[in-house]
Amino acid sequence: MSAGVPWPPSGFNELSPEEKVDYVQSLWDRITASEDRVPVPDWHKEVIRQRLADPDANPRDWDQVRDRITRELRQSKLKV
Structure with a gap:
């Protein structure tokens, strides 16, 4: 992970469990939007x-x- 990116992102810990899952799902959707760039082991x-x-x-x-x-x-x- 890049040193410039805070972990977890600001405000993440304040989210409800459902909101955290939605957040992670949104991240995954963004990552997989370009399937050719997702490495497959x-x-x-x-x-x-x-x-x-x-x-x-x-x-x-x-x-x-x-x-x-x-x-x-x-x-x-x-x-x-």
């Missing part, structure tokens, strides 16, 4: 590659997630 990219390579292991829609969880719960109850 290699390990994030690797996780995405793995998840895309095996869509059954990593469902991307709610119906698939619910079905997988239901199936796993049923199987675990059968083993008891």
Whole structure:
């Protein structure tokens, strides 16, 4: 962080928890407005590659997630 920027910013400690979250969200929105300037660690990219390579292991829609969880719960109850 730059030596010229106060931390936390002036008035931040006086904000309510909800206002602090809103403030941080606003900062993040500003940072990500230029996606090409946000660094993505290699390990994030690797996780995405793995998840895309095996869509059954990593469902991307709610119906698939619910079905997988239901199936796993049923199987675990059968083993008891």
